[in-house]
Amino acid sequence: MRWILLVVAVAGCHLDYAAECVNLPAGSHAACTMPGWVDRAFELDVPPQWDGRSPLPVILVFHGGGGNRDGTNRTTCANGDVGDPSCLVAQALARGYAVVAPDGTGSRPLRNIRTWNAGGGHQLQCVSGGGCKSHVDDLRYATELLDRIGAAIPVDARRVFATGISNGGAMSHRLACQLPDRIAAIAPVSGANEWADDGDACDARVPIRQFHGTEDPCWPFDGGAAACLQDDGKAKTSVMATFAGWATRNGCSQTFADTPRAERDLADGTTLAIRAWQGCAATTELFVITGGGHTWPGGWQYFSDDTVGRVSHEADNADILDFFDAHPHP
Amino acid sequence: MRILILNLGLGLVACGSVTQYQTAEPIGAGRWQGMAALGLGAFHDTDQDTKTPTANLELGARYGITDDVDVGVKLYTLGSEASVRVRVLEGTWSIAVLAAIGGGNNDKSSALAPASIFAQLRAGAMATRRTSPRWAWNLGLASTGSLFVPAGGGHATGVLLGVYGGFAWRFARKWQLVPELSLHQSIAGDVPVHGSIVELGAAFTRDF
Numbered sequence: 133m134r135w136i137l138l139v140v141a142v143a144g145c146h147l148d149y150a151a152e153c154v155n156l157p158a159g160s161h162a163a164c165t166m167p168g169w170v171d172r173a174f175e176l177d178v179p180p181q182w183d184g185r186s187p188l189p190v191i192l193v194f195h196g197g198g199g200n201r202d203g204t205n206r207t208t209c210a211n212g213d214v215g216d217p218s219c220l221v222a223q224a225l226a227r228g229y230a231v232v233a234p235d236g237t238g239s240r241p242l243r244n245i246r247t248w249n250a251g252g253g254h255q256l257q258c259v260s261g262g263g264c265k266s267h268v269d270d271l272r273y274a275t276e277l278l279d280r281i282g283a284a285i286p287v288d289a290r291r292v293f294a295t296g297i298s299n300g301g302a303m304s305h306r307l308a309c310q311l312p313d314r315i316a317a318i319a320p321v322s323g324a325n326e327w328a329d330d331g332d333a334c335d336a337r338v339p340i341r342q343f344h345g346t347e348d349p350c351w352p353f354d355g356g357a358a359a360c361l362q363d364d365g366k367a368k369t370s371v372m373a374t375f376a377g378w379a380t381r382n383g384c385s386q387t388f389a390d391t392p393r394a395e396r397d398l399a400d401g402t403t404l405a406i407r408a409w410q411g412c413a414a415t416t417e418l419f420v421i422t423g424g425g426h427t428w429p430g431g432w433q434y435f436s437d438d439t440v441g442r443v444s445h446e447a448d449n450a451d452i453l454d455f456f457d458a459h460p461h462p
Numbered sequence: 463m464r465i466l467i468l469n470l471g472l473g474l475v476a477c478g479s480v481t482q483y484q485t486a487e488p489i490g491a492g493r494w495q496g497m498a499a500l501g502l503g504a505f506h507d508t509d510q511d512t513k514t515p516t517a518n519l520e521l522g523a524r525y526g527i528t529d530d531v532d533v534g535v536k537l538y539t540l541g542s543e544a545s546v547r548v549r550v551l552e553g554t555w556s557i558a559v560l561a562a563i564g565g566g567n568n569d570k571s572s573a574l575a576p577a578s579i580f581a582q583l584r585a586g587a588m589a590t591r592r593t594s595p596r597w598a599w600n601l602g603l604a605s606t607g608s609l610f611v612p613a614g615g616g617h618a619t620g621v622l623l624g625v626y627g628g629f630a631w632r633f634a635r636k637w638q639l640v641p642e643l644s645l646h647q648s649i650a651g652d653v654p655v656h657g658s659i660v661e662l663g664a665a666f667t668r669d670f
Contacts, residue, residue: 149613165615171576173614202571235614240507241654242514243612244576262510364511 153284158182166234166273166280171243174234174277175201176284179225187288188230190281191456192274193220194296194303195236196323197247197260198361204233207297208449212432220295220428220449227453230285234277236270236299237263250302251327257359257366259326260299270303271310278314290461295319295452297428298351299361301342302326305374309334317415317459319343319452322351322426328377329369339415339459340378341451344371345402345424347441353420360426360440375409375418383413390420397445404446415459419447478564478582478608478654479520479538480622483640483665485598485630486558486590488532488549489524494670497522497536501642501663508657518663541566541580556590560604577613580653582606590630598630606646608653620653622646636669 150173153164159180166172182188195204206212208220217223221231236246239262247263249270258264281287294304294315301323308318309328317339324344328334346353350360355370357363379386390405402423409416419429425441427433430448434440481501489495499520506513522536530549536542543564551557565581586604593599606622624646631639641664648656 150615163614167615170616170618171578171612171614172616200571200573200576203573238576239512239514240510240652240656241505241516242574243578243610244571244574262507262512265511266509 153280156284158184162284164280164284166276168276169273171238172235172273173201174232174280175204176281177221177225177231178285179228179230181228185286187286189228189288189291189456189460190230190232190285190293191220191224192277192292192294192296192304192307193231193233194248194294194300195233195246196297196301197236197299198245199236199300200244200246201233201235202244204296204300205231206432207434208428208431210430210432212434218430218449220452223449223453227457229453229456230281230287232277232281234273236303237266237268248299248303248306250299250306250323251325251332252330252366252368254330254332255366256326256330257357257364257368259302259323259368260359260361261364271306274303274307274311275314278311288460289314291316291456293317293319293456293459295321296323297321298323298426308338308340309336312336312338316461317341317456319455321428322348324351324355324369324371324374325377326369329373334377334381337382337414338378339455340382341415341417341419341455342371342375343419343421343429343447343451345421345426345441345444347423348426349439349441350426371418375407375416378416379409379412382409382416383411384409384416385411388418393446395446400445401442402444402446404444415455417455419451421446478541478566478580478584478606479518479536479543480584480604480606480624480644480646480659481518481520481642481661481663481665482560482586482588482600482602482604482626482644483520483522483642483663483667484547484560484588485600485640486547486549486556486588487592487598488528488530488547488558489526489669490532491526491528493526495524495667496670497524497534497665497667499640499663499665501661503659503661503663505655505659506657507652507655509652510656516661518661520665540568541582543582545584554591556592557587558590559585559587561585571613579611581609581611586624596632599627600629600640600642601625601627604644604646608651610653618651618653620651620656621649622659623649624659638667640665640667 301320588602
């Protein structure tokens with residue numbers, strides 16, 4: 133009998149590797165590596181109408197806990213259709229923004245279930261697990277990410293913004309706290325300021341417009357231990373505790389006014405009131421979505437409403453982009 | 463918890479196989495053996511404080527080069543492995559050494575695993591005490607080195623030290639049942655985890 137040739141089937145190694153992105157042209161959709169980091173690539177979309185020279189405003193979009201950059205934009209799209217013009221990326225590109233969707237830290241061994249170290253772990257819940265529990269330095273990551281974006285495209289330093297859902301929303305809060313000179317404004321969705329509310333340093337004045345459902349089962353409006361991804365028995369911070377903090381830092385009084393928005397969708401089971409704090413040096417607004425769940429406004433019902441609550445159509449991506457348009461760094 | 467349940471059956475993404483399902487007795491010169499196994503287990507990453515249940519289906523074949531040396535190949539959930547087993551002592555206790563190389567290629571990202579390549583080298587020793595023609599008891603040690611190369615850039619490595627034990631029961635002339643319990647602990651790096659792996663499984667083998 134002949135010897136058998138043993139071939140280890142590491143076959144067909146045609147991975148679509150991320151690249152070290154430098155000087156990207158208009159209309160690019162690129163996956164870019166983060167040198168010095170393992171598997172922490174980011175996607176960068178460059179507006180097609182860009183002239184190739186002018187500094188671009190940039191929106192960082194952080195995926196939720198358990199997600200990854202592949203699904204970041206989908207979360208923001210009506211019916212989860214990434215070809216729909218309602219998606220955040222499509223709308224942002226149309227307004228001339230570059231959009232960045234980075235990857236959080238992969239779980240082990242399921243490395244595309246990713247999280248951000250967005251705070252917690254003292255008295256509050258370590259949202260959303262892995263990245264926080266293992267103390268990943270996501271501030272350094274974000275700093276280096278901004279540097280890498282700057283190598284890929286010219287960045288308008290006065291117009292760098294952050295948004296994201298849940299753990300990604302909390303990450304937006306953390307960056308506002310720790311990088312106020314680089315982040316002009318934030319628009320978190322379904323995620324509060326676990327970083328500051330758990331006692332970590334936050335001495336920043338940053339305009340904020342947050343979106344949060346009153347029936348969010350994953351990050352309850354009033355805080356608490358309820359969770360959809362990870363439950364360590366500790367509580368998440370409440371939305372109003374987060375806004376008490378931002379109202380103080382943003383120079384507001386602690387009083388606010390609620391302005392109801394006329395209903396856009398009578399069938400979605402939600403209503404919207406825009407809660408604006410008074411006398412602020414930096415805009416401080418909370419979109420209180422009564423009946424809304426742990427979902428992107430106008431976005432994708434990624435799990436059943438029994439699991440994550442309802443998608444509201446009373447607000448949408450235009451509310452995020454209008455806010456960013458109006459809040460460049462002074 | 464829902465996500466962890468979804469992982470069942472897909473859990474060994476970017477991880478090699480840590481199971482043996484073998485005795486220290488090569489199958490004999492010129493002989494063939496087929497194998498099918500199912501293992502259930504859990505990864506515990508102590509750094510991230512995560513526990514991930516897994517299931518792993520394996521299909522394999524071995525061929526005897528000499529009475530003391532055989533080679534094998536196996537396919538598992540998302541990878542494959544080639545191995546060689548060499549018996550170094552035959553007696554009341556048989557002792558063999560085993561070396562294996564394996565890996566896999568995940569060329570499309572999924573919700574669970576990024577596009578990536580992983581590779582694995584394993585070396586170990588096993589001891590078998592045969593108490594009858596039908597029954598044998600197995601113990602073994604294994605060291606496993608793993609490499610993870612994601613499409614997203616960079617790479618990660620890890621080294622596991624493991625022990626395993628079980629028995630082999632020849633319940634028919636050509637058929638054997640080989641249950642195995644294995645426990646592996648990382649001693650360096652974080653591939654596949656920074657922590658431990660426990661797996662309980664059973665293989666059916668058939669001689670040809």
